[in-house]
Amino acid sequence: MxxxxxxxxxxxxxxxxxxxxxxxxxxxxxxxxxxxxxxxxxxxxxxxxxxxxxxxPEIAPGQIFEVVAPLMQTTSAIAQERQLAVIQNLLPNLPEVWIDAAALSEVLSNLLDNALKYAPPGALIWVTGGLVQTLDGQFFQGIAIGDTGNGIPLIDQPLYF
Known part of the structure; x- marks a missing residue:
């Protein structure tokens, strides 16, 4: 199965x-x-x-980079105000994938917003796009967002995971 x-x-x-x-x-x-x-x-x-x-949903061929790039402009500006460093590694020329651009934008925006809200001054926020994997002959792309903040306290983790 x-x-x-x-x-x-x-x-x-x-x-x-x-x-x-x-x-x-x-x-x-x-x-x-x-x-x-x-x-x-x-x-x-x-x-x-x-x-x-x-x-x-509005699923259509699109590039992840085109969804992420505008979010990174906003994130970088806010990060600078909050004394946070931002590193982005986005590959703009990957093949298109099937995405719901609005839904993906909302999810990524929420992740970036959380990093901006909860990372302490001096922390690093990173975004890596273009992670590629082929599985059973199908091509997949991914994006990873992270930060060097403290994360969710252990006592609160059962509420979210």
Whole structure:
């Protein structure tokens, strides 16, 4: 039976798989795989109702760089005001991927906003784009956002993971 790849499980914490098993993490960065019967999952636009996104997605070919670049302009300006350093490594010429640009922008904006809010002065915020992996003949790209702040206190982590 195919499983949800770890990155999918991390982006969908609490995802209830076919059979009622839930994907939950007890620590940041934990890799999860939840058995899912691909044949029983909804496909196409019906899949998004299953995930309760609250709107119809607008999936189209696009470049991750085009979504991230405007966010980085804003992030860099705010980071400078807050005495934070920003490093970005974004590759602009990667092949297009299927994305919902508005949803991706919202998610990345929230991650960057959290880094700006909670990283102490002198901390580093980093963004790396163009992470590439081929799995079962399919091409995947990724983006990583992080900071050198203290992170979520251990006592609060069960609330989020």
């Amino acid at each position: 195919p499983t949800v790849p770890p990155a999918t499980a991390l982006f969908l914490p609490g995802l209830t798989a076919v059979g009622g098993e839930a994907a939950n993490s007890t620590r940041p960065g934990a890799e999860l795989s939840v058995p899912v019967s691909v044949e029983s999952l909804p496909t196409g636009r019906e899949a998004y109702a299953w995930l309760h996104l609250g709107r119809t």
